[in-house]
Amino acid sequence: xxxxxxxMKHVVEREVTExxxxxxxxxxxxxxxxxxxxxxxxxxxLIAPHLQPGQGQxxxxxxxRHMGPTPMGKRVRAEVELTGIxxxxxxxxxxxxxxxxxxxxxxxxxxIVDLDKYQAKLKKxxxx
Numbered sequence: 001x002x003x004x005x006x007x008m009k010h011v012v013e014r015e016v017t018e019x020x021x022x023x024x025x026x027x028x029x030x031x032x033x034x035x036x037x038x039x040x041x042x043x044x045x046l047i048a049p050h051l052q053p054g055q056g057q058x059x060x061x062x063x064x065r066h067m068g069p070t071p072m073g074k075r076v077r078a079e080v081e082l083t084g085i086x087x088x089x090x091x092x093x094x095x096x097x098x099x100x101x102x103x104x105x106x107x108x109x110x111x112i113v114d115l116d117k118y119q120a121k122l123k124k125x126x127x128x
Contacts, residue, residue: 066103
């Protein structure tokens, strides 16, 4: 995690598949929940190589603005920038584009967790 620096950037591109869409009239378009997942995944990809063994990450805040439709079959691109580091809390700004225009933007925070502690807490919750 020490290698993470404010200003680091990452780009992720994907095709909008049917599973990522909702129906609007006669068209299937990139859904807002899929945009949220895309933004979280893109931020996660930026930091994953920098985690220490035994560390994982979880999303804790997403603020999103879905600005325009993207038809199924088109490509979307997330441009992620790491904008803040507060101990284990990481903040990102993300812009989402299709082939024509910017279609979204997000602010997103992720938290670095110790997997053993996280899984122990989860196990306790599952077992009631």
